[in-house]
Amino acid sequence: MPQKQIYALPNIVSPANPVIFNPDICNGCNTCVEVCQIDVFIPNPEKGKPPVILHPDECWYGGCCVNHCPLPGAISFNWPVQQRAYWKDKATGKVLRDSQ
Amino acid sequence: MTKWNDLLEKNGKVPPWPYPIRYDEEHEIDTDILVIGGGIAGCWAAISAARNGVKVAMVEKADTIRSGSGGPGCDHWCVTPANPHSKVDPDDWAKRLVEHPVHAGQPPTEPLPLAYSNGIGTQIQCREDFDTLLELEQMGGKIRDVDDEYVGAEGRYDDTKFMFSPRMSPNHATEVTIRVWGTTFKPALKKECQRLGVKIYDRVMVTSLLTEGGVQGAKVVGATGFNDRNGEFMVFKSKAAVLATAGNSSLWFLNTELAGYNTFPNSRTKCGDGMSMAWKAGAELTLMEQTGMHMIGTGLKHTWYGGSGDASFENLQQVDAHGKKLPWPLQGWPDGGDMRPSPEGMQKIIQGIKDGTYALPFYGDFPAMPDIERRVTWELMLGEESTTKNITNSYEKAGFNPAKHLLMNFLLMEGNGPANWRTSGAGGLTVDWDLKSSLDGLYVAGGQMFAAGDHSYAASTGRYAGRKAAAYVKQTGESKISRDQVTLEKARIYAPIKRSDGVDWKELHAGIARAMQYFCSEYKTGLLLNMGLDALKEIEEVFVPRLYALDPHKLMRSIEDLCLLTHGQIVLNASLARQASSRPLNFFRIDYPEVDPPDWNKFITVKLENNKVKTGEMPLNYWGDMKTNYEARNKDYTGVYKGK
Missing domain, CATH: 1.20.58.100 (Fumarate reductase/succinate dehydrogenase flavoprotein-like, C-terminal domain)
Known part of the structure; x- marks a missing residue:
């Protein structure tokens, strides 16, 4: 197995990914960087790339980054596991969960 | 690649700070009116002051386009007794609200023995809230069903296309709360500020109020701040300031590990900045001893609106695990949109859980709703309210279909949080009938005054404070900062x-x-x-x-x-x-x-x-007769804006 470089990193701030960028759609316009109330993101040092999630621990899931994005699908929510909802199918009684 | 440590692994180095650092630079801005906070109250204050012909600067910690509690959206314009379909008189309604303060849902039927309300802000809201809403429409905000998406919904008037909420309107007795498309509001407000020439300073945190001669209790003549991206220091000199900052949701509690700041009902930007700077400048505050309890969103609980039963889930029957209807309000017209059972009703439900009458978990029975009402609740109310669009969108993406699925209600399963996880109460600055604080030159709007209301309260009091501050500026002299x-x-x-x-x-x-x-x-x-x-x-x-x-x-x-x-x-x-x-x-x-x-x-x-x-x-009623005092001070009020 090819060995990947292992770094001495502290535990990653959790939750680390309040949103997920789709690099195929995102053109790095940084609208989300601007509309975020609390500066969760910074622009990517590489122009045209999706922003960097710098302060995920300050994210309040306000939603402006996703809802104000000019390119639908470029950025989507990613609820922390413990915040994912449960629901029930009325016809079958099966309990389902946001497990995408 | 999106996390900072991904960059570290890729490049072997930490990414540099993306903005220029300017700690040593200082800028001085001279304005007639300084608006502190660019949320709903701040934007309205800035717009109304600018329309009165004075120079306005507005300072905001984030970007005004989506900042503040009302930045993401709003679904209820709550207090519009002056609307054409209203069945109550605005002055009577103001009096009633002051006697029956609204915390969640409808006011109690009987007057409370004791209410700590704000008669000034409430009177302003009841008189001017509808005008404020119409002005919002002029700016591009969507306030009625112009696209006929919800024809046939209860509470929709076909002539005006206004859609009413059952909130505070049992069996349509009042028709005071209008359903709105609040995700359109904040961008429209920012655009109007820009059109009117308001100088907007985004990403700047105001840190202190400047007073004449630097003396505590003297006239407010400006403020200091710094840019939260580049560190640049800012000095604002003003003839009057409008404090339109927010409350504080995390004084008793901090936990960002479980779900970020999603663990609080508000973003981190709300942390008492305004009260703190006003206090140090010598302003008078009241109700500061009041506290509340963290109901939801404490990190160990579900996010706002993540489970059924929170404020926007109107007309949604709550049922137990076997589909048995719970004696829980519908948030519908029969109960006037009441959100929670009475304390006695809640005790009955809890007892029913223990003795097996009601089986956990509980659900909101969306499939049982008529299609039109389900669409109104899910698409319009939940789609437009504050941070809830991310819930409707992401749940749908994960397969949730309200026509087929019942959404779980987590309220009782989560239990109560510890009593020492508290929230700040309704404390804030005291105001007079001009919404002026106890300090000369300092006006107050929205949540920063004591016993304030919600989104439309922020809007109408912001609009009023901006107007009064503009009138003050026209008769006051130049300021000098220390x-x-x-x-x-x-x-x-x-x-x-x-x-x-x-x-x-x-x-x-x-x-x-x-x-x-x-x-x-x-x-x-x-x-x-x-x-x-x-x-x-x-x-x-x-x-x-x-x-x-x-x-x-x-x-x-x-x-x-x-x-x-x-x-x-x-x-x-x-x-x-x-x-x-x-x-x-x-x-x-x-x-x-x-x-x-x-x-x-x-x-x-x-x-x-x-x-x-x-x-x-x-x-408790230091404001005197509300109708008389409002009218005495607003003889020149011209109603809805007719300028260009």
């Missing part, structure tokens, strides 16, 4: 960036919160409250000098902590001053156990004079 005051403030603000080790903002915040949990919580005594003041003083003297910030963003968070610290001190002083217990204030002193003794049914005020705490009092 350079000494600026120099001192600059040294205070930049202290954390001069250190690279010590105590970071999260550690300090949690330390302040712990002091509040220990010494100013469910049960209070003079001894505990004084220990609380000592604990905060110790934090101020020992740990604040160790506070460090590695970049302008962390500097903002650090300075916010200092606001939290001051806010805690105000709460403790106000709590010491009220020597009685009070149910409406959720305030219980073991050393003064009598609940709401008549002698103490009054506002207790606190302020600083020569840096000493001075307490005072005001009668």
